[in-house]
Amino acid sequence: MAKILDRLLLFIYSLSVGTLSVIAILLLSGVLPRSLEIRNWETAYIAVIVAAVILFLLSIRFFYISIRRERTSSLSVDQRTEYGDIQISMETIENLSLKAAGRVKGIRDLRSRIRVSQAGLEIMIRGVVDGEHSLPLLTSEVQRQVHEYVQDTTGVPVADVSVYIANLAQAPSFKSRVE
Structure with missing residues (x-):
């Protein structure tokens, strides 16, 4: 405005x-x-x-x-290497975490939120499950996949991956029709 x-x-x-x-x-x-x-x-x-x-x-x-300084510049994670500086946007890290979580069968409608702390990245994954898999196994697999994929891909330490199961997906029900 x-x-x-x-x-x-x-x-x-x-x-x-x-x-x-x-x-x-x-x-x-x-x-x-x-x-x-x-x-x-x-x-x-x-x-x-x-x-x-x-x-x-x-x-x-x-x-x-x-x-005045522009405050709407996109947030990024900055790293310094022996060759120079690297900036990875938060949007990129969100997309990487969604890609990793999407590989786990049984979870869908994913969203992610990223925060940067002193210990590293804090990733929050929100999703809907299909109800056919064990929730503890499913969520721990999402945490493992996201942690490893984001950390290996970006080189930025991941401190925490939280998973929030928002709902259970309803399987479509089909009525048989008799003629």
């Missing part, structure tokens, strides 16, 4: 500065007469002061936007 508002303000600001620039060029070049007949000078001065204050406030806002 803030970006849309900033774009709208930038549009208004650009339009205002452009209009004032054209008027100044036309006045200074002599195309427009310098002695415009203004009946109420006090109202004209107030309008000019209000416009100047608004343009000044918009200028301050755009100056702030230009120097």
Whole structure:
């Protein structure tokens, strides 16, 4: 929402500065007469002061936007090797954990969430099970697969893999039809 508002303000600001620039060029070049007949000078001065204050406030806002740090940059895990720096996005680690968990039969509709702690990555896997497998065996297999795959693939230590079983998938029931 803030970006849309900033774009709208930038549009208004650009339009205002452009209009004032054209008027100044036309006045200074002599195309427009310098002695415009203004009946109420006090109202004209107030309008000019209000416009100047608004343009000044918009200028301050755009100056702030230009120097502030962008907080929406994507999060990543950073590593330093002998050859240089490596950055792995959190989205990549989430996709790797989903790929590993998806290899385990009996679990589906997976989602993952990643947090970085001092000990390493903390991975939370959420899924739905089919109900045909033992839950302790299924969840421990998901934990093992995700832990090994993410750690081997990224080289980042995995501290914890939590598995949350959200629901049991309902098997579709078919009614036999007699004709």
